[in-house]
Amino acid sequence: MVRFQNDQATTHPLMTELSPGTYAWCRCGKTATVPWCDGSHEGSEATPLVFEITDKGSAAICNCGLTSTPPYCDGSHTKLG
Numbered sequence: 001m002v003r004f005q006n007d008q009a010t011t012h013p014l015m016t017e018l019s020p021g022t023y024a025w026c027r028c029g030k031t032a033t034v035p036w037c038d039g040s041h042e043g044s045e046a047t048p049l050v051f052e053i054t055d056k057g058s059a060a061i062c063n064c065g066l067t068s069t070p071p072y073c074d075g076s077h078t079k080l081g
Contacts, residue, residue: 001027001065001066001067001068001070001076002027002028002029002065003029003064003065003066004026004029004031004034004035004063004064004065005029005030006030006031006032006034007034007063007064007065008034009034009063009064012062012063012064012073012077012080013060013061013062013063013064013072013073013077014035014060014061014062014063014073015058015059015060015061016058016059016061017056017057017058017059018053018056018057018058018059018061019053019056020053020054020055020056021052021053022050022051022052022053023036023050023051023052023053023071024036024037024048024049024050025037025048025049025050025051025061025062025070025071026038026040026041026048026065027041027046027047027048027049027070028040028041028044028046028048029065034063034065035061035062035063035065035071049070049071051071059072060072060073061073062074062076062077064076064077064080066079066080
């Protein structure tokens with residue numbers, strides 16, 4: 001995975017409440033709206049990870065970009081120095 005260039009988070013992961021719908025998690029690492037895709041990948045081979053939520057609920061979304069289980073946190077942020 002690619003580290004988010006614009007990660008300004010003071011805590012990882014992003015604990016958030018997701019409503020039913022479609023979401024696009026950034027995989028290029030250039031988004032200004034970490035961790036969500038903002039189209040910064042345009043012109044590259046990278047594409048966002050599009051996923052659907054069917055039931056409202058809490059989620060631990062990776063906001064460092066290093067997870068091996070996107071879009072969900074796997075604890076990779078603990079390796080950030």
